[in-house]
Ligand SMILES: Nc1ncnc2c1ncn2[C@@H]1O[C@H](COP(=O)(O)OP(=O)(O)O)[C@@H](O)[C@H]1O
């Protein structure tokens with residue numbers, strides 16, 4: 001659990017983070033979203049003390065982050081950034097092993113962990129372990145960057161626009177991978193982005209920042225249904241609200257018994273995908289299947305009702 | 312082997328042959344002498360003088376490297392930032408001072424011999440190495456530096472593990488410039504009795520023996536080219552090791 005309490009950062013006369021308080025529960029993905037310059041990065045960097053707060057405190061599992069040297073704190077917290085920051089003179093394996101080496105792990109344990117992570121990120125260890133970062137594609141470099149952040153099995157992972165440099169298809173794949181890894185390890189993730197779509201896709205909680213202030217801190221559904229200010233509303237995009245709402249749940253959550261004509265869709269898709277399929281194929285209902293088995297259908301009228309503003 | 316490498320190897324072999332058996336080259340230089348003057352330098356072993364010249368160059372460049380790199384590390388640490396401009400101007404003074412003036416000033420203090428020459432060359436080598444080291448240490452990519460801090464590397468660990476390895480090719484390039492300048496400038500050391508190839512040139516000038524002048528000049532010139540080439544090759548190797556260029560391209 002991360003407790004941020006009255007956190008403030010002032011540079012000379014300007015306050016870039018202004019009295020922000022929020023609590024991030026264990027195993028949550030907290031996405032900090034806001035326009036450029038709103039103080040997201042500064043807020044996140046105060047968690048691992050890359051920026052020292054002017055006022056306020058950060059407690060991790062009840063313990064003030066200032067009660068140990070900053071470099072020791074940082075070794076307990078994963079850190080991944082846009083542009084990945086891989087060491088160009090170190091191999092992929094050495095890059096991933098950085099924090100374990102700092103923590104004094106035994107060599108065989110580091111080697112095993114490096115291979116485990118490479119496999120987890122779908123990079124064949126034998127093929128990629130000894131390459132230099134410059135010999136990887138952008139998407140691969142980004143995966144190595146996240147693998148490196150996870151190497152010492154941190155409970156907390158901080159990510160600053162980690163997917164910002166990726167093209168849309170690789171980006172959406174990277175987001176899926178992150179969700180899968182988060183589920184597997186239960187890591188608490190704090191992720192900064194300026195993209196509301198990404199915030200809604202990834203966040204279990206979203207913190208909306210503007211001009212250094214925290215405007216709203218709530219679940220994606222809550223933010224879409226009841227934006228706290230006009231600014232939050234704009235960030236969501238009023239025209240997109242029904243679709244963003246639908247994107248939060250899967251077909252499996254709303255499948256109902258019954259038959260329908262035509263091709264089936266997979267239960268793991270989002271309601272938004274199901275809605276698009278209804279509109280595109282001109283059907284009022286679509287069969288749903290799970291692992292190749294028909295399990296029921298989803299109807300247009302149901303989807304329409306779900307897309308309406310929650311009461 | 313590339314044609315360039317073959318030419319360099321041939322020149323090196325020729326130089327070694329000349330230094331080890333200078334008399335066998337007498338017919339080549341004889342046309343440059345008059346009135347039966349000796350065609351090959353005869354006031355000392357050319358090999359010994361060349362080795363002494365190289366040794367002086369090496370010592371001076373080594374000292375410049377240690378001081379300049381040390382200084383550049385200090386002024387790029389958080390506590391040393393204020394000294395950045397001061398140390399820059401100090402190194403600049405070293406460079407604007409003519410080496411002859413340094414020699415003239417140093418002789419009364421240190422007497423004749425190798426020391427004043429070493430000091431002049433040392434001062435001369437400071438600036439190129441310092442400037443390059445500064446460039447290398449301050450040009451570590453932002454995201455790399457931030458990642459290193461974010462992962463919990465201490466200042467010392469970042470210096471040794473990230474900044475210096477990434478800056479090494481640029482630092483070496485400064486060392487190369489300093490070494491070549493030093494190699495050429497060392498010749499004037501013989502005016503204050505340091506044992507360098509300047510001795511051969513001066514002997515040639517005072518006795519109007521063009522062959523001597525040419526011998527001294529050629530040895531210095533060839534050494535400078537070979538040294539510069541060798542260090543350039545090392546630079547490229549290090550740059551590749553540092554992942555600054557793709558292996559495939561190199
Ligand atoms: N070291 C610094 N010194 C002065 N101003 C800074 C510093 N770091 C950030 N800022 C300013 O703080 C504001 C917020 O920056 P940042 O947290 O990076 O925003 P975001 O990540 O939301 O784009 C910006 O206006 C930026 O210029």
Ligand SMILES: [Mg+2]
Nearest residue numbers: 040041042192
């Ligand atoms: Mg930012």
